[in-house]
Amino acid sequence: MKIAVCVKQIPNPATPYELDPENHFVVRPEDQVLDDTDRYGVEMGLQLAEATEGEVVLVSMGPAGSLQGIRQALAMGADKAVVISDEALRGSGALVTARVLAAAIEAEGVDLVIAGTESTDGYAGVVPQMMAELLGMPALTFARRVEHDDGTIRIERQTSAGYDVVEATLPALVTVTSGAVEPRYPTFKGIMAAKQKPVDQPSCADLGVEGIGAAGSGQTIASVRPAPERAAGTKVQDEGEAHLEIIKLLDQAKAI
Amino acid sequence: MRIWVFAEEIDGAPTSLTLEMLTKARSLGDDIAAFLVGAGSAETLGTLGAHGATTVYHLDPGDALPSAGAAAALAELAETENPDLVMFGLQPTDRDVAGRLAGRMGVPVLSNAVDIVMTADSTSIINEILGGATLIETTFVGSGPHLVVVRPKSFAAEPGAGGDPNVIAVTVPDTGHSGSAMVVERHAEVSTGPRLEDAEVIVAGGRGMGSEEQFAGVEELAGLLSAAVGASRAVVDSGWVPYSLQVGQTGKTVKPNVYIALGISGAMQHLVGMKDSGTIIAVNKDEEAPIFGVADLGIIGDVHKVLPKLIEALKTR
Numbered sequence: 001m002k003i004a005v006c007v008k009q010i011p012n013p014a015t016p017y018e019l020d021p022e023n024h025f026v027v028r029p030e031d032q033v034l035d036d037t038d039r040y041g042v043e044m045g046l047q048l049a050e051a052t053e054g055e056v057v058l059v060s061m062g063p064a065g066s067l068q069g070i071r072q073a074l075a076m077g078a079d080k081a082v083v084i085s086d087e088a089l090r091g092s093g094a095l096v097t098a099r100v101l102a103a104a105i106e107a108e109g110v111d112l113v114i115a116g117t118e119s120t121d122g123y124a125g126v127v128p129q130m131m132a133e134l135l136g137m138p139a140l141t142f143a144r145r146v147e148h149d150d151g152t153i154r155i156e157r158q159t160s161a162g163y164d165v166v167e168a169t170l171p172a173l174v175t176v177t178s179g180a181v182e183p184r185y186p187t188f189k190g191i192m193a194a195k196q197k198p199v200d201q202p203s204c205a206d207l208g209v210e211g212i213g214a215a216g217s218g219q220t221i222a223s224v225r226p227a228p229e230r231a232a233g234t235k236v237q238d239e240g241e242a243h244l245e246i247i248k249l250l251d252q253a254k255a256i
Numbered sequence: 257m258r259i260w261v262f263a264e265e266i267d268g269a270p271t272s273l274t275l276e277m278l279t280k281a282r283s284l285g286d287d288i289a290a291f292l293v294g295a296g297s298a299e300t301l302g303t304l305g306a307h308g309a310t311t312v313y314h315l316d317p318g319d320a321l322p323s324a325g326a327a328a329a330l331a332e333l334a335e336t337e338n339p340d341l342v343m344f345g346l347q348p349t350d351r352d353v354a355g356r357l358a359g360r361m362g363v364p365v366l367s368n369a370v371d372i373v374m375t376a377d378s379t380s381i382i383n384e385i386l387g388g389a390t391l392i393e394t395t396f397v398g399s400g401p402h403l404v405v406v407r408p409k410s411f412a413a414e415p416g417a418g419g420d421p422n423v424i425a426v427t428v429p430d431t432g433h434s435g436s437a438m439v440v441e442r443h444a445e446v447s448t449g450p451r452l453e454d455a456e457v458i459v460a461g462g463r464g465m466g467s468e469e470q471f472a473g474v475e476e477l478a479g480l481l482s483a484a485v486g487a488s489r490a491v492v493d494s495g496w497v498p499y500s501l502q503v504g505q506t507g508k509t510v511k512p513n514v515y516i517a518l519g520i521s522g523a524m525q526h527l528v529g530m531k532d533s534g535t536i537i538a539v540n541k542d543e544e545a546p547i548f549g550v551a552d553l554g555i556i557g558d559v560h561k562v563l564p565k566l567i568e569a570l571k572t573r
Contacts, residue, residue, distance in 0.1 A: 013523075016386055016524070024392070037506075093364050094358075094365060095358055095359065095364050095365070098359060117506065118506060123505060124365070124367040124405075125368075125405070126351055126354055126358065126365050126405065127355070128355070129323065129356050129359070130355045130358055130359035132356065133359030133434065136433060137433065138321070138436050138437035139324070139352060139355075139437070140321075140437055142348045144499060157321075157348070158499060159348055159349070160266060160271060160348065161267075161444045162444040164321075164439045164441065164443065165439070165440050165441035165442075165443075166321050166437055166438065166439050166440070168321075168437035168438070169433075171433075172437070177499055178489065178493050178506070179492055179493045179499060218364035218396060218398045219366060219395065219397055220394070220397050221392060221394050222393040222394065222395045223392070223393045224390060224393075225391050225393075226389065226390055227384060227388055227389055227391050230549075230550055233536070233548075233550075233552040233553055233554055234553055235543075235555075235556060236555050236556065238539075238555055238556060238558070238561065238562055240565075242539075242555045243563075243565040243569055244569070245553060246537055246553065246555065249535060249537060249552070249553050250481070250514065250537075252535075253513060253534065253535045255513065255514045256481065256573065
């Protein structure tokens with residue numbers, strides 16, 4: 001089975017990201033990290049590929065930079081990567097992202113597409129579903145468990161009420177939630193091998209995608225402003241009696 | 257303005273998020289319809305009407321996963337009825353339908369709206385970044401329908417003066433392989449306490465609780481306060497508690513009267529899900545923990561010392 005796993009390089013989430021004061025786009029440093037939530041999709045893809053003697057292709061859109069984040073996913077065991085890092089994509093919205101990723105996936109010709117439910121930096125949370133529509137695939141979304149049996153994918157899908165068991169035949173797209181599988185840590189061998197693995201960098205023209213960037217995205221950032229701040233609270237160092245402060249406040253809030 | 261709201265039904269009643277969106281829709285437009293995917297009980301239809309939907313487009317998907325069919329049906333309706341705005345909630349099925357509809361119609365979706373501003377010639381949404389510290393206003397460019405995904409608890413749900421709606425049955429267009437996914441089992445998760453989304457008091461634990469066994473202290477305090485249990489993503493990823501208890505950007509958005517955060521540092525993705533709570537109490541050993549930035553009462557200390565004393569004191573009251 002040939003599997004495409006969508007991944008994203010993001011600014012290190014441990015440090016608050018910056019917005020370009022002119023266009024309000026996220027400033028993307030040369031070294032970006034693999035979005036932590038993507039490790040679950042990569043792991044899922046690797047397990048399914050291992051079970052079917054298949055292969056895993058990473059597909060990513062965004063400034064390539066040093067490719068540090070992509071190499072992290074390759075080090076886990078993915079076979080190759082396709083990174084669409086086209087300056088003309090700057091300012092693209094979710095639908096343009098989906099069109100670009102879908103075009104790259106179509107060019108690869110895969111049986112299964114795996115993505116996270118949303119990225120940690122942009123979190124529009126609708127790109128995978130858009131891709132499924134463009135690719136003509138069923139979207140088995142919000143999976144907390146995934147099984148494959150002879151061309152049929154079955155997942156446990158998180159819902160507002162609990163979970164459903166949902167199934168479809170390939171080709172299909174699956175989105176996985178964090179915790180769906182236990183992501184492996186790259187081995188030293190994996191890290192060394194990742195440096196040699198192929199990373200294709202097609203342009204949007206190569207993929208035949210037009211109407212990209214901010215102009216093709218049907219939206220514009222009108223303003224950025226600080227949110228009204230919450231009034232500062234009180235901080236108390238626990239000297240053994242701090243629980244009484246909590247009880248006092250719970251009393252005031254009529255919670256007890 | 258003609259505004260449609262994607263409506264979801266659980267246990268024979270509309271979800272609170274559906275009613276929040278209908279209430280907001282009434283303040284933005286005068287022609288409100290709901291697009292309901294589900295069985296469509298009499299109670300659901302009546303409640304949607306009472307909250308402002310004069311028309312309910314009703315699609316019963318049966319055992320098909322509804323996303324592709326609902327998106328195709330919505331696209332067909334939108335071509336002839338021309339809604340200005342279609343609102344979806346930040347929920348699994350809503351997101352599936354919004355994404356597919358956008359892909360199908362070639363129109364953008366703006367996500368994570370905490371507010372929507374409409375004038376005669378523009379539609380904008382407000383969303384929050386950096387854990388809610390910064391607000392971004394984004395305006396649609398080009399013709400509609402404008403698709404928006406709304407965060408829960410952004411608007412208060414209040415019934416209006418509406419009566420029973422005009423119900424129009426919608427048939428699912430043939431969507432071929434895209435619409436072939438089937439729901440083969442359904443499981444409702446039963447929790448013993450109040451639902452996280454509706455709870456007046458929430459006790460949430462983070463990685464600072466130490467271990468799955470020690471997380472039981474969070475549950476014990478919640479029991480004493482008739483509170484719901486919540487958790488940070490780190491705890492859910494570690495498998496201590498199910499995903500349904502996760503509070504934050506990728507989990508639930510909550511707005512209880514009291515939120516008690518135990519051993520939660522307050523990563524941006526957590527804060528965005530709980531910062532609008534009434535009273536926030538945090539216990540954390542790290543004085544610099546970002547959770548203290550939103551806490552009304554921040555206890556700098558060892559949760560394993562403070563929590564047992566708190567539980568003991570509450571038991572003797």
